[in-house]
Amino acid sequence: MSAAGRSEDDPGQSPLVDQEPDPGQSTPAVAEIAASSENVKVSSTPESPHPVENEEEVGERVTSEDLLPAKHRVPSDILKSLEQLVSYTDSDDDPEFPLPALDDVSHLALISHSIVAYLSHLDRQQLLRVTNSISGDATRWLGTLFHFAHPASSFHADNADAVLRTVRLAIVARCPGYLEGGIPALAQPTFYISENTTPMRLHYACRQLGIPLEAIKVIPEHSQSGTMDVTLLQKQIQQDVGNNRTPLLVVADIGASLCGYVDNLLRLRDVCKAHNMWLHASGHGLAALVCAQNQGHVEEVLHSMALNLGSWLGVPSLPIVLLHRPLQNSALSAFESDPILSRRLNALSLWTSLQALGRKAIAERLHVAFQTCSILFEIASKCEGIRVLSHTPGAQTGASLSDVIQSPFDVQALFDAAAPVVAYQFDGSTTIPLGGSVSSAAAASDRETAEGLKPLEKINNASYFDRLNSWLGQILQRDCPNFDFEVIEHPTHGSCIRYCPLELGLGEQPPSSENLESFAQSLDAHVDILRATIKHKARFIHLVERSEVLRLVPLPEWAGMGGVRFVPEGWESLLTDQAKTELNKLNIDLVEALKSTDNAFSLGEGTDGLICVRFGMVTHETEVEELLDLVVTVGKSVQENSRVLDTMSEIVKKGIEAVTADLQRESEEKLWQEGILRHVPVVGRVFNWWSPPAKESGIKGRSLNLTQGVVESTENIYKYHMQMTGATAHQLPANRSPPTPMVQTPVGAPASPPVFPTVEPVPGNGNGSGSSEGTPVQSGEASGSMPAAPVATPSAAPTQNHVDHARTVSQSSAASSSVPELVAASSAINNN
Numbered sequence: 001m002s003a004a005g006r007s008e009d010d011p012g013q014s015p016l017v018d019q020e021p022d023p024g025q026s027t028p029a030v031a032e033i034a035a036s037s038e039n040v041k042v043s044s045t046p047e048s049p050h051p052v053e054n055e056e057e058v059g060e061r062v063t064s065e066d067l068l069p070a071k072h073r074v075p076s077d078i079l080k081s082l083e084q085l086v087s088y089t090d091s092d093d094d095p096e097f098p099l100p101a102l103d104d105v106s107h108l109a110l111i112s113h114s115i116v117a118y119l120s121h122l123d124r125q126q127l128l129r130v131t132n133s134i135s136g137d138a139t140r141w142l143g144t145l146f147h148f149a150h151p152a153s154s155f156h157a158d159n160a161d162a163v164l165r166t167v168r169l170a171i172v173a174r175c176p177g178y179l180e181g182g183i184p185a186l187a188q189p190t191f192y193i194s195e196n197t198t199p200m201r202l203h204y205a206c207r208q209l210g211i212p213l214e215a216i217k218v219i220p221e222h223s224q225s226g227t228m229d230v231t232l233l234q235k236q237i238q239q240d241v242g243n244n245r246t247p248l249l250v251v252a253d254i255g256a257s258l259c260g261y262v263d264n265l266l267r268l269r270d271v272c273k274a275h276n277m278w279l280h281a282s283g284h285g286l287a288a289l290v291c292a293q294n295q296g297h298v299e300e301v302l303h304s305m306a307l308n309l310g311s312w313l314g315v316p317s318l319p320i321v322l323l324h325r326p327l328q329n330s331a332l333s334a335f336e337s338d339p340i341l342s343r344r345l346n347a348l349s350l351w352t353s354l355q356a357l358g359r360k361a362i363a364e365r366l367h368v369a370f371q372t373c374s375i376l377f378e379i380a381s382k383c384e385g386i387r388v389l390s391h392t393p394g395a396q397t398g399a400s401l402s403d404v405i406q407s408p409f410d411v412q413a414l415f416d417a418a419a420p421v422v423a424y425q426f427d428g429s430t431t432i433p434l435g436g437s438v439s440s441a442a443a444a445s446d447r448e449t450a451e452g453l454k455p456l457e458k459i460n461n462a463s464y465f466d467r468l469n470s471w472l473g474q475i476l477q478r479d480c481p482n483f484d485f486e487v488i489e490h491p492t493h494g495s496c497i498r499y500c501p502l503e504l505g506l507g508e509q510p511p512s513s514e515n516l517e518s519f520a521q522s523l524d525a526h527v528d529i530l531r532a533t534i535k536h537k538a539r540f541i542h543l544v545e546r547s548e549v550l551r552l553v554p555l556p557e558w559a560g561m562g563g564v565r566f567v568p569e570g571w572e573s574l575l576t577d578q579a580k581t582e583l584n585k586l587n588i589d590l591v592e593a594l595k596s597t598d599n600a601f602s603l604g605e606g607t608d609g610l611i612c613v614r615f616g617m618v619t620h621e622t623e624v625e626e627l628l629d630l631v632v633t634v635g636k637s638v639q640e641n642s643r644v645l646d647t648m649s650e651i652v653k654k655g656i657e658a659v660t661a662d663l664q665r666e667s668e669e670k671l672w673q674e675g676i677l678r679h680v681p682v683v684g685r686v687f688n689w690w691s692p693p694a695k696e697s698g699i700k701g702r703s704l705n706l707t708q709g710v711v712e713s714t715e716n717i718y719k720y721h722m723q724m725t726g727a728t729a730h731q732l733p734a735n736r737s738p739p740t741p742m743v744q745t746p747v748g749a750p751a752s753p754p755v756f757p758t759v760e761p762v763p764g765n766g767n768g769s770g771s772s773e774g775t776p777v778q779s780g781e782a783s784g785s786m787p788a789a790p791v792a793t794p795s796a797a798p799t800q801n802h803v804d805h806a807r808t809v810s811q812s813s814a815a816s817s818s819v820p821e822l823v824a825a826s827s828a829i830n831n832n
Helices: 055-061 075-087 104-119 124-145 159-174 200-209 230-242 265-274 284-291 309-313 330-335 345-382 401-406 411-417 441-451 462-479 513-546 577-595 624-674 683-690 715-720 726-731
Strands: 030-035 038-043 152-156 189-194 216-219 246-253 278-282 304-307 320-324 386-388 422-426 486-490 494-499 550-553 562-566 601-605 611-615 702-705 710-713 744-746
Touching: 104 124, 104 345, 124 152, 124 320, 124 345, 152 159, 152 345, 159 200, 159 246, 159 278, 159 304, 159 320, 189 200, 189 230, 200 216, 216 230, 230 246, 230 265, 246 265, 265 278, 265 411, 284 304, 284 309, 284 345, 284 401, 284 411, 309 345, 345 386, 345 401, 345 422, 345 513, 401 411, 422 462, 422 486, 462 486, 462 494, 462 513, 513 550, 513 562, 513 624, 550 624, 562 577, 562 624, 577 601, 577 611, 577 624
Parallel strands: 189 216, 189 246, 246 278, 278 304
Antiparallel strands: 030 038, 152 320, 304 320, 386 422, 422 494, 486 494, 550 562, 562 611, 601 611, 702 710, 710 744
């Protein structure tokens, strides 16, 4: 902290006061030293008793990261550190960040931005000459490409700035005295926009100009075409005129919305001409003007249009171009901070890119993009179960884009034939028969009535169908990386999949014919799975509701067939915390067993926090009854295995208690029989030497016989070196029966011995048919312990627990349809 910034109460420093120098004293030289963000005056003479700041105090407040390095760095090191910053991430899994590749055109566009920074420091006259030449060339070239005769232009960093410029153009055209009178010179200006287009850019323009947001009027879409309802627009204009408002601007949607709808420009032109309004157009559909071969005059329909060439051509950092009718009004220059540099010099990247591509290549790229959308629309519309939501190419005229671009120039027919966006979704609202063998609607209806089932409909299961479409979108993104599919939320139709080839990223190109064929196959295969899933889901719900041990579990984020929980009979009335834990463990073991049978099963968790079995996507060949029977059978098997383990653990626990009691009692009896003197140190050794104890008087060990549920002494094991059971009796000399153990103590187990289930073992559950070994207990002088006799299990017919279930994806009936091929753009576009 500098001295000027210290408190007056600081005893260590005195306040710094500016005073007139004493003429009788010499004034020391003063040097300016930067301390933190303040300038502090420090005397350069060594006699200064109190230095205000020093480097140690600076270091206490400012870390080394906050200070610019004192020594300079060579440019190569700086670029290397920048490369390290951009090319790597903080993730340990994938530390390298793949940078997109640059082609020649993209490289030239990026270099142009550096050149702009250099040109801005030229001499003013030279800069004016260069800027006029660059912006003039780009404007003329774009006017020719987009059939806009004698346009004026401005170049913007984003669409919001372009809309702000458009609003100012509309204001100046309607009110030439805008500069003198400002907004009050207009009687409450009003702007009109379709509800399919976002009004955020108009909001930005209104805030910049001080116009209230209520000046923006959102016109509803037409119920059939999805475009701006011109009839409602006329009613709104008449109502605003009656309220002393000034209709000023109409923004037409030419493929700017999510579904690529195209407003009727000819009708909007008539409305704007009648009320002296400015008509502005924006959207990807404007790119179709480049494909038209015959000369036209779009300026006769529009006043201005915004062109996003960087997105359409896949070239980075190109400015948004606003082409408009020229206005001879000096008021426009008042909006510019610098008439030479503002919205003109940044056209250099566009100027270089247009020349690097050429008119023919630009027309070919845009033509291929529209043709790709047309083919995708045809593929999606022919796929059973898919509903296309976007604009239909040629919906009004019925003509294809190739026919329209060779016909006389018709701006409305051109925009109608060119679809810049394809948006579709899996729609399950159509009736789907529940059984594959039902041949007529009457039979299907009878079956539905008998079983109380109805096909799933989207109107009643909108959230579930949103999950299905989200799953389909993710699958297509994985299988078709050449298509930039995105899953969007439509305000009316919910989740849908959108593709726009005119929203290209850095280095991206439209897909090829092979990519289109691959997309058709992938879409057909996965939609077939979705149809099978919703077909079986109704049957699945019906069967689970009738089951005694299965309960339906709602899974809000799961797109599969559904979830069930295995609940043994009587458990629902005793769902304590401990019971819930046991129930979760039971269902976890059930899922692990089912996974080895079919990948359609997975572990899930319901909204109540309890574990459940999730069913994934299925095919038409899937038998829902067999899957649910498999869950019930394996669930009961896992439950029985759990019971056997509980019984065995109880027997072992009680056996250990009995062994402990027996050995304690036998040790006490031996003590009293042999006398206390044998156990006294030193004296006991003399007494045992004088009177040796009997050889058979030691404490005998114990073994646990799980078959009979008794604890037996181990003298026979050490005598014959084997466990004595009926199966080993023939190994004794002369086939004598094994002697009965001297000690046999029941352990308090159930009267009947445990019977192990003979079901087929499930991987992951280590219990099944077979033998269990006894648990020996050693103590005292027993030399060791041996396992008891194996459990004798009654023979039973093996139970088939697992059902072989083949999950193959069936081919749809539409798989044989051929995908239209991309027509070479050179055959549809003149090379002149």
